[in-house]
Amino acid sequence: MLRECWENVQRTKPLVHNITNYVTVNDVANVLLACGGSPIMSDEPEDVEDITSICGGLNINIGTLNERSIEAMYRAGRRANELGHPVLLDPVGTGASGLRTRTADGLVKEIHFTAIRGNISEIKTIATGSGTTKGVDADVADAVTEENLGAAVSFAKDLAGRLDTVIAITGAIDIVADAGKAYVIRNGRPEMGRITGTGCQLSGLAAAYLVANPGRSLEAVATAVTLMGIAGEIGWERMLPGDGNSTYRNRIIDAIYNMDGDMLEKMAKTEMF
Amino acid sequence: MLRECWENVQRTKPLVHNITNYVTVNDVANVLLACGGSPIMSDEPEDVEDITSICGGLNINIGTLNERSIEAMYRAGRRANELGHPVLLDPVGTGASGLRTRTADGLVKEIHFTAIRGNISEIKTIATGSGTTKGVDADVADAVTEENLGAAVSFAKDLAGRLDTVIAITGAIDIVADAGKAYVIRNGRPEMGRITGTGCQLSGLAAAYLVANPGRSLEAVATAVTLMGIAGEIGWERMLPGDGNSTYRNRIIDAIYNMDGDMLEKMAKTEMF
Amino acid sequence: MLRECWENVQRTKPLVHNITNYVTVNDVANVLLACGGSPIMSDEPEDVEDITSICGGLNINIGTLNERSIEAMYRAGRRANELGHPVLLDPVGTGASGLRTRTADGLVKEIHFTAIRGNISEIKTIATGSGTTKGVDADVADAVTEENLGAAVSFAKDLAGRLDTVIAITGAIDIVADAGKAYVIRNGRPEMGRITGTGCQLSGLAAAYLVANPGRSLEAVATAVTLMGIAGEIGWERMLPGDGNSTYRNRIIDAIYNMDGDMLEKMAKTEMF
Numbered sequence: 001m002l003r004e005c006w007e008n009v010q011r012t013k014p015l016v017h018n019i020t021n022y023v024t025v026n027d028v029a030n031v032l033l034a035c036g037g038s039p040i041m042s043d044e045p046e047d048v049e050d051i052t053s054i055c056g057g058l059n060i061n062i063g064t065l066n067e068r069s070i071e072a073m074y075r076a077g078r079r080a081n082e083l084g085h086p087v088l089l090d091p092v093g094t095g096a097s098g099l100r101t102r103t104a105d106g107l108v109k110e111i112h113f114t115a116i117r118g119n120i121s122e123i124k125t126i127a128t129g130s131g132t133t134k135g136v137d138a139d140v141a142d143a144v145t146e147e148n149l150g151a152a153v154s155f156a157k158d159l160a161g162r163l164d165t166v167i168a169i170t171g172a173i174d175i176v177a178d179a180g181k182a183y184v185i186r187n188g189r190p191e192m193g194r195i196t197g198t199g200c201q202l203s204g205l206a207a208a209y210l211v212a213n214p215g216r217s218l219e220a221v222a223t224a225v226t227l228m229g230i231a232g233e234i235g236w237e238r239m240l241p242g243d244g245n246s247t248y249r250n251r252i253i254d255a256i257y258n259m260d261g262d263m264l265e266k267m268a269k270t271e272m273f
Numbered sequence: 274m275l276r277e278c279w280e281n282v283q284r285t286k287p288l289v290h291n292i293t294n295y296v297t298v299n300d301v302a303n304v305l306l307a308c309g310g311s312p313i314m315s316d317e318p319e320d321v322e323d324i325t326s327i328c329g330g331l332n333i334n335i336g337t338l339n340e341r342s343i344e345a346m347y348r349a350g351r352r353a354n355e356l357g358h359p360v361l362l363d364p365v366g367t368g369a370s371g372l373r374t375r376t377a378d379g380l381v382k383e384i385h386f387t388a389i390r391g392n393i394s395e396i397k398t399i400a401t402g403s404g405t406t407k408g409v410d411a412d413v414a415d416a417v418t419e420e421n422l423g424a425a426v427s428f429a430k431d432l433a434g435r436l437d438t439v440i441a442i443t444g445a446i447d448i449v450a451d452a453g454k455a456y457v458i459r460n461g462r463p464e465m466g467r468i469t470g471t472g473c474q475l476s477g478l479a480a481a482y483l484v485a486n487p488g489r490s491l492e493a494v495a496t497a498v499t500l501m502g503i504a505g506e507i508g509w510e511r512m513l514p515g516d517g518n519s520t521y522r523n524r525i526i527d528a529i530y531n532m533d534g535d536m537l538e539k540m541a542k543t544e545m546f
Numbered sequence: 547m548l549r550e551c552w553e554n555v556q557r558t559k560p561l562v563h564n565i566t567n568y569v570t571v572n573d574v575a576n577v578l579l580a581c582g583g584s585p586i587m588s589d590e591p592e593d594v595e596d597i598t599s600i601c602g603g604l605n606i607n608i609g610t611l612n613e614r615s616i617e618a619m620y621r622a623g624r625r626a627n628e629l630g631h632p633v634l635l636d637p638v639g640t641g642a643s644g645l646r647t648r649t650a651d652g653l654v655k656e657i658h659f660t661a662i663r664g665n666i667s668e669i670k671t672i673a674t675g676s677g678t679t680k681g682v683d684a685d686v687a688d689a690v691t692e693e694n695l696g697a698a699v700s701f702a703k704d705l706a707g708r709l710d711t712v713i714a715i716t717g718a719i720d721i722v723a724d725a726g727k728a729y730v731i732r733n734g735r736p737e738m739g740r741i742t743g744t745g746c747q748l749s750g751l752a753a754a755y756l757v758a759n760p761g762r763s764l765e766a767v768a769t770a771v772t773l774m775g776i777a778g779e780i781g782w783e784r785m786l787p788g789d790g791n792s793t794y795r796n797r798i799i800d801a802i803y804n805m806d807g808d809m810l811e812k813m814a815k816t817e818m819f
Contacts, residue, residue, distance in 0.1 A: 034740070041567070066341060097324050196312065244528070296587050517580055519803070523796065
């Protein structure tokens with residue numbers, strides 16, 4: 001699965017339309033180029049339908065949403081749905097403000113998402129339509145642990161079934177689920193949380209994997225999540241004394257650039273649950 | 274002072290709401306994570322009151338202001354004032370355009386700022402409500418030097434008293450003053466001016482220090498300024514032949530990530546004036 | 547030519563107003579600082595006329611255009627024309643959407659551009675007012691090769707003559723032309739295409755070179771294109787095993803920071819065609 005999904009990205013060089021936040025957008029673009037894909041960014045309502053039409057898929061991230069970009073999300077999402085392009089939602093900070101919660105909720109009701117990726121607090125807010133997220137990081141009380149893993153997997157499968165999507169809950173332990181199956185992934189490092197936007201980068205990556213692997217959405221997203229985690233491990237191994245989160249950011253993107261199918265297969269801690 | 278302020282940030286992990294420019298926003302986010310805090314960015318008027326409410330403090334930077342974000346600055350600023358959160362203003366380029374000067378002036382009149390940080394030209398514009406800044410860098414004619422330091426400190430104290438705030442004037446020599454006391458800080462390196470956004474990064478850092486050190490605003494800002502300068506020195510020591518401003522940017526953020534209270538105390542060139 | 551243009555930038559430290567996309571804006575700012583210039587970013591219609599007035603030149607990039615920033619492009623462009631400042635257009639993705647094509651076309655009709663820089667697909671769209679660009683990268687079918695180089699140079703000269711501008715078509719082989727003369731530049735590396743925004747960075751650089759070299763627009767742009775290509779070669783030589791596109795980005799900007807006139811003259815593969 002991992003090698004095949006990876007090879008499909010190398011072979012097809014998927015073009016991804018991103019409506020994303022201005023905080024981490026440069027890293028999202030460089031990650032898409034690193035993984036073998038290609039990024040376009042556009043969030044003007046009058047521009048997005050044309051742009052999404054020439055792309056293979058759409059990545060919607062609400063990290064710095066505004067009235068203009070929200071309209072763009074709806075218009076691009078509808079068009080991508082019409083064209084049968086995969087669409088991914090990254091509901092950054094849903095639950096942390098009324099506008100974010102309403103926007104994520106409204107998008108999920110009107111657009112069919114191929115996948116939704118967030119931290120556990122964000123995905124819980126997606127499930128209930130309301131939430132009390134404490135910012136853009138997951139609430140500690142919500143965290144997926146070895147103890148509550150079974151319940152979290154059931155929750156992810158149920159939500160995936162209800163929304164006819166793939167749910168990716170990422171954190172110390174990652175869960176990627178559709179209605180019937182789930183992968184649990186234990187790659188990655190806690191220090192990735194000290195870099196802004198590793199979640200946003202993963203969402204861009206997952207969108208590229210969805211485009212390159214049609215009809216295999218669960219496997220595509222699980223591979224992207226595994227790849228990001230492994231890149232975090234390889235990047236960390238290359239850290240020198242005095243290096244910190246800024247260098248780590250570069251090292252992770254570099255590791256994605258230098259990844260190959262063998263490394264992915266060898267380092268993966270990905271299991272069907 | 275330095276160690277204690279630093280430890281309070283590590284212990285409390287302050288969450289800072291940033292309404293900031295899209296040029297340097299990623300570095301501001303990574304600096305906040307590097308220093309032990311956590312960033313949220315939001316500049317949509319309908320979003321900012323909710324977001325600022327869940328944070329500990331607010332950092333307003335007018336570097337790429339627009340009509341929408343200006344409204345967001347007022348709404349977030351008022352709410353933060355109501356909640357008693359510290360609010361910092363970085364009046365980027367005030368004096369360089371009518372809109373920037375009017376915006377900074379209007380914000381200072383309506384919002385109570387816990388601290389205002391800028392270069393000498395920007396702070397002079399804050400003081401007079403008009404100015405002739407030649408861009409986003411300080412005018413050479415304005416520069417704080419050993420010769421005019423006494424006058425500059427008096428100016429900073431007077432302005433701090435008049436606006437009931439902490440004034441931080443940063444440049445080759447930094448001044449941090451309230452109405453009664455001032456710190457003069459001689460850390461840092463001139464090459465920091467060849468990286469975009471070291472000032473913006475410092476403002477984010479200072480906001481985190483204000484949140485974590487309630488009731489000690491002068492000390493909080495002086496510690497943040499000292500920390501940034503020391504990080505610039507440590508980062509420079511790690512430069513290799515062929516490295517330039519892009520690598521230096523990474524090294525400075527890395528140095529903030531790896532800072533500790535001992536290093537801060539040992540390297541500080543911070544004195545009460 | 548190369549050394550003199552380079553020295554003029556070091557000596558005059560040109561201040562460039564950029565209305566550019568939020569994807570690569572930070573790198574554009576750092577490249578401008580690296581090359582010896584200074585950046586200001588502003589895209590609010592009420593702000594841009596003041597800002598462009600205090601700068602030496604204007605760089606308009608439509609990479610993430612929106613209704614507000616399009617108005618700002620017109621207003622800043624007109625003012626820069628009135629003041630006799632050089633203005634550069636980077637028509638990112640023109641041909642890929644109706645809005646981008648209309649905007650680039652409208653700007654070219656109303657604003658006099660000192661130079662227009664894009665990939666071959668974008669420049670073809672500029673020439674015809676319509677296009678079918680497949681994103682922000684050039685269409686492979688359009689690529690300038692040794693075989694079609696003569697025709698491409700003629701096309702560039704004709705378009706330059708018709709629009710009274712300098713046309714820079716960048717790719718594996720770069721062409722910089724005015725109505726009468728053309729330079730062909732064979733510096734650079736293919737891996738530069740795996741970094742987001744090397745084109746945007748080059749446009750910022752070229753704007754700085756135009757400001758510092760009045761009356762020598764063709765030479766200024768040809769020098770900037772040569773410099774960027776050489777920086778790509780020097781940056782690549784410094785890559786270590788495990789480094790990828792994120793580190794390469796830093797190395798290129800670092801190489802611009804450390805460039806000197808001798809290196810430029812020695813490494814240039816720039817010839818009059």
